């Protein structure tokens with residue numbers, strides 16, 4: 001008699017029943033808690049001899065080829081003018097190793113603080129852009145401004161990623177995802193459903 005093959009434990013998923021329970025009203029201003037959580041990134045910029053950094057959560061992938069990323073960078077931020085004028089930036093992907101630094105960078109302005117010096121961050125040279133790479137981040141994406149059509153109206157910049165530098169390990173880094181009110185969730189469980197995808201959709 002052959003021993004039963006050990007079952008591969010399936011990754012824990014939330015039951016659909018839990019989602020089906022009676023829902024409550026949510027103020028629409030709090031929808032961000034559910035829809036915002038792409039990874040928090042650090043945007044580095046360079047203009048007229050100054051390097052700067054800001055924390056950013058409002059970004060989205062718009063196209064694969066060319067590689068287009070849309071970002072909201074408020075005109076109240078010092079980075080806004082630096083990026084609008086230089087027409088470039090680097091999108092850096094921090095992990096939980098930089099949690100406190102990410103928050104501090106997002107709570108002060110480059111108009112008053114040299115953030116690289118204040119937070120002891122090492123910078124690397126870009127291959128294509130003048131904005132510095134934050135070397136302690138898991139990935140660095142060099143970007144050129146692709147389209148300014150919505151900058152004036154919505155502070156919405158569309159960048160093309162022109163060069164990407166990525167640490168090979170870990171494959172799924174512990175990134176930070178902001179849910180508002182000073183709280184983050186951390187990317188965790190990896191679930192693959194490759195077999196359900198049409199090849200063209202992968």
Ligand SMILES: Cc1cc2nc3c(=O)[nH]c(=O)nc-3n(C[C@H](O)[C@H](O)[C@H](O)COP(=O)(O)O)c2cc1C
Pocket residue numbers: 040052053054055056057058059072073074075076077078079080102103105106107108109110111178
């Ligand atoms: C978690 C977090 C996420 C943020 N996301 C954004 C964002 O997506 N867009 C934005 O304009 N500001 C965002 N901010 C605010 C800026 O990072 C903050 O105003 C920063 O101080 C701007 O720096 P600067 O004036 O040197 O450009 C965020 C801040 C935090 C803490």
